[in-house]
Amino acid sequence: MGRRSSNVTQKSLYKKWWFWIIAVLIIGVFGNFASSDEDNADTKKSDDQKTEVSTKTTETKKEDKADLVVEIADSFETDSSGNVIITGKTEPKAKVQIGFGVLNDPAEADDSGNFSLTYTLPSAKDKKINIFASLDGSTGSKDIIIKPSAEFTASIENSKNDTNTDNANNDSSVPTEYKSALRKAENYSNRMKMSKAGIYDQLTSEYGEKFPPEAAQYAIDNMKADWNANALAKAKSYQESMDMSIESIRDQLTSEYGERFTPEEAEYAIQNLGQ
Numbered sequence: 001m002g003r004r005s006s007n008v009t010q011k012s013l014y015k016k017w018w019f020w021i022i023a024v025l026i027i028g029v030f031g032n033f034a035s036s037d038e039d040n041a042d043t044k045k046s047d048d049q050k051t052e053v054s055t056k057t058t059e060t061k062k063e064d065k066a067d068l069v070v071e072i073a074d075s076f077e078t079d080s081s082g083n084v085i086i087t088g089k090t091e092p093k094a095k096v097q098i099g100f101g102v103l104n105d106p107a108e109a110d111d112s113g114n115f116s117l118t119y120t121l122p123s124a125k126d127k128k129i130n131i132f133a134s135l136d137g138s139t140g141s142k143d144i145i146i147k148p149s150a151e152f153t154a155s156i157e158n159s160k161n162d163t164n165t166d167n168a169n170n171d172s173s174v175p176t177e178y179k180s181a182l183r184k185a186e187n188y189s190n191r192m193k194m195s196k197a198g199i200y201d202q203l204t205s206e207y208g209e210k211f212p213p214e215a216a217q218y219a220i221d222n223m224k225a226d227w228n229a230n231a232l233a234k235a236k237s238y239q240e241s242m243d244m245s246i247e248s249i250r251d252q253l254t255s256e257y258g259e260r261f262t263p264e265e266a267e268y269a270i271q272n273l274g275q
Contacts, residue, residue, distance in 0.1 A: 068094060068133045068140030075144060080151035082121040086131065086144070089113045094135035109133070124148045124156040158224060178218045181211045185219035193230040193237075196220060197260035228268040231261045235269035246270060 072088030089109070090096060096115045097106035109115040121127055125148065132141045148156075181203055188194045188202060202208040203216035211219075231253055238244045238252055252258040253266040261269070 068135060068138050070096075070131055070133050070140045070142045072131055072142055072144060075147055077147045078121050078149050078152050080149060080155060082148065082152045084119050084121065084146055086117040086119055088115055088131065090115065090133045090140065091135050091138075094133045096131065096133045099130050099132065119146060121146050121148055121152070124153040154226065158226070174218070175215070177211065178215045181209070181215040181219040182222055184209055184211075185216075185223045186225070189223065189225040189230060193233040195230060195259050195261040195265070196225070196227060199223075201260075227261065227265050231259070231265040231269040232272050234259055234261070235266075235273055239273060246273070249273075 068091050070088060070090050072086070076084045076086055078084045086098075088096075090113050092109055092111050092113045094109045094113070094115075095106045096109060096117065098117055098119060107115050107117050115133075117131070119129065127146045128143055129146060130141055130143050133139065185199050185203060188199045194202065200216050200220055203211045203219060204213055235249050235253060238249045244252065250266050250270055253261045253269060254263055
């Protein structure tokens, strides 16, 4: 009797309208949970795939833009005019230039990667420049030093001396006697390869030119001369015409009763005698 009553109660419960509403709501809630879990899983999977693709793309770009290798000497020396040809090696067909390419036209490396650039040193001082190479988005560079040759340095100094002499000779405020002393001093230097002290003595000596000390000093201060070259010329003359020893030549060059070159000028001459 009890079991039959229970079955009747359950059957009557299924006939109630609110029962089915509650059942639908419960099913909907569980369905949303399941759908949310699937969506989250799909979203995470999609994000992981995007991250993987992004990482691979970044790595590919890094590989595509790897640095170019620029093989080149650390320094180059100019010729007597201050010009230098810079040679090196990088990737074939790469564009190579000095800095931003303002100083000269870019060069293209040949099929073996060899390249050459020309550069003119603006002064007799070391100059650091950058050699820059690029190819298909990849770049590479190296700093090098351009050094002035001894010949170029000498030409710059001579040019300065020429300017000083011209200015001195054209200066109307300079006394005529001073200008005459300057011309005499340069003549002694160019023709007789005399030292600075020797020329001064010759200009002021009562057995020489008899210029006043002020005029002689003006000449010494404004003349153009390569004292090292003068000392070397004298040393060669002593060696060739008198067969003197190295130390005898040194003494003759620096002696108060000889040529009166400085010890540094004499040393330069001795070091370059065999050249």
